[in-house]
Amino acid sequence: MEKVLRERPDAFGVTGRVVLGADNVFWVPDGTRSSGTLDLLGPECIDGYQRMALxxxxxxxxxVEHLDRAVLDVRIVTGSTRELARSEYDCAHLYCNPTEPQDLLVRHPVMLRLVRQFSDDQCNFRIRRGEQRGPRREGYSIGEATTAHALFSHKADPDLAHRTLEDEGRQDLAEPVQPRVPHSVQRPHPSDRRPYRHHVPRLILGVLEQMLRARSAHHWHLPEDAPDLMIWAVARQLSFDRLHCDQRNPAAPAWEEILDTELPALTRRAAGRLARAYEKLRPNGIHKGAEVCELPYWHKLLKAAGMS
Structure with missing residues (x-):
């Protein structure tokens, strides 16, 4: 509070208040129309002693000029309300909810930017749950949003994306007090709306499902065991150097064309390379689905496929 009053007096008093009790209150005008003195008979501080002392x-x-920029919310209670206020403030700490990661998400500028981007497309993004309410029932969860951002980051390795597959990793990346998300993930531009709106990952998964229905041998279970690795590998082939170009920039990617024509081909190519690499690493056909989900094996697969 002291730091706020010294450095940002305009913000002091925006939250919190001082609650005083009094036997009686007397207004003593000083001769002008709008000022005077408020005298309290039998005053007591019910809440806000630290603010008053500060x-x-x-x-x-x-x-005086500095202090004039600060505002303090002071409530004065008298009569029977005084005893009620005293008893309620005595146990108010029992009603306070501790700050949770979801509460921090509500205040996070990146998530607020996502809400605005969804709103531009006339879709509702409920920041606590990521649900979309409206004519379409399809929605995007907070976990999916965080993982999608990590999959499309500029990081040269899949470590960041792999971290966001677990709830703990997603919470770390969503923590506004100490952000750990790379700059490219933290500041998505509205021109990136479609790829960042998780449309690309879902399209890639759709192509992989088609491939899996047509193939059952030669380690084609890999896309099913590690779909996020496939998405990351396909994302590496997109126009990352132009991903954050302004929509009016001539160099901005033609996302409609990319999603409709290029993405299926990129997905099939990446899946084929990774499946062949997996076949080399497992020449005897031994299938260990749990191992494929581990980050060290992701690195091994990408190296064998020449994609690291």
């Missing part, structure tokens, strides 16, 4: 101490150090 203001009292800093009033001797800070200028």
């Amino acid at each position: 203001v009292s101490r800093l009033a001797a150090e800070l200028s």
Whole structure:
């Protein structure tokens, strides 16, 4: 609170208040129309003692002009309300909910930007659950949103994407106090709306499902065991150097054309290379689905496929 009053007095008092009790209140005008003195008979501080002590101490150090920029919310209760206020503030700490990761998401500028981007397409993005309400029932979860951002980051390795496959990793990346998401993930531009709206990952998964229905041998179970690795590998082939270009920039990717024509071909090519690499690593046909999901094996597969 002291730092706010010293450095950002306009923000002091925006949250929190001082609650005083009094036997009686008297207004003593000073001769002008809008100012005077408020006298309290039998005053007590019900809540906000630390704020009062802080203001009292800093009033001797800070200028009047500086203090004039600060606002303090003061409530004065008298009569029977005074006893009610005292009893409620005594146990108010029992009603306070601790801050949770989802509460931090509500205040995160990246998530607020996502809400605005969804709103531009006349879709509702409920930031606590990621649900979309409206004519279409399809929605995007917070976990899917975070993982999709990591899959399309500029990182040269899949480590970041792999971290977001677990809830703990997603919460780390969504923590606004100490952001760990790369700059390219933290600041998606509205021109990136379609790829960042998780349309690309779902399209890639759709192509993989078609491939799996047509193939059952030569380690074609790999796309089913590690679909996120496939998405990451396909994403590496997109126009990352132009991904964040402004929509009005001539160099901005033609996403409609990419999604409709290029993406299926890129998916089939990446899946084929990774499946052949997996076949080389498992020449005897031994299938270990759990191992394929581990990050070290992702690196081994990408190296064997010449994609690392």
